[in-house]
Amino acid sequence: KIQGPFAVQQYIVNGIQEVYRLQGVKLNDKHIEVIVRQMMQKVTINNPGDTRYLEKDSVNKFDVMDENNWIYDKEVVTDPGESPDLYAGQIVTARRLREENSKLRRKDQKLVEARDAVPATVSPLLQGITKASLATKSFLSAASFQETTKVLNEASIKAKRDTLEGLKENVIVGHRIPAGTGLREFDNLEIHPEQNGEEEELTKQVEEPASEEESSS
DSSP states (O other): OOSOHHHHHHHHHHHHHHHHHHTTOOOOHHHHHHHHHHHTOEEEEEEOTTSSOOTTOEEEHHHHHHHHHHHTTEEEEEEOTTOSSOOTTOEEEHHHHHHHHHHHHHTTOOOOEEEEOOOOEEEEEOOOHHHHHHTSSOHHHHHTTSOHHHHHHHHHHTTOOOOOOSHHHHHHHTOOOSSGGGOGGGTTOOOOOOOOHHHHHHHHHHHHHHHHHHHHO
16 A cells, blocks of 8 residues: 555565575566466455445456546536436536536526536455456356356356456357457458559550440440
């Protein structure tokens, strides 16, 4: 809490490297950094603000960032006034609020009152390797690590759906991994050879006499 999450990550990496150095083993830091990154991928919600999370929830930090980015510059309706479309607690954009108040003002009706939306505040969470692996979004990836029966039972009760976004779950079902040329963005990619200037000029020369013969005939 004093030096921040980056100092914690560096401390863990140095501690693990020290064990390998004592055994005379040289290991690149990047291999340990990948594991530490997964151990610190979650954060604890201190104050959910106006987001969809609850206090003390353990959430992926990138999901919280997306949620806070979405709620940024939004307004929370405190009093809908005489608006037929808005209700108390609804999150709307500032533009929609202005448009709604403009309509009410023209009709000489009570305006909508709102306040700025509050984003969630979080604190970093350090998890062990086992807990970090079981807390992943993919139940296939979690089930392949430990507590397979428990993970699959929980997934079936909650009717979970695996979107196969990670590497491990795609390997399990025999799909291409979503990395490199296997990225989903490349599935419908079409590559066409580009003609250079000489080829285009030759094409024009061949097509022009043919068109002249057709016009004379």
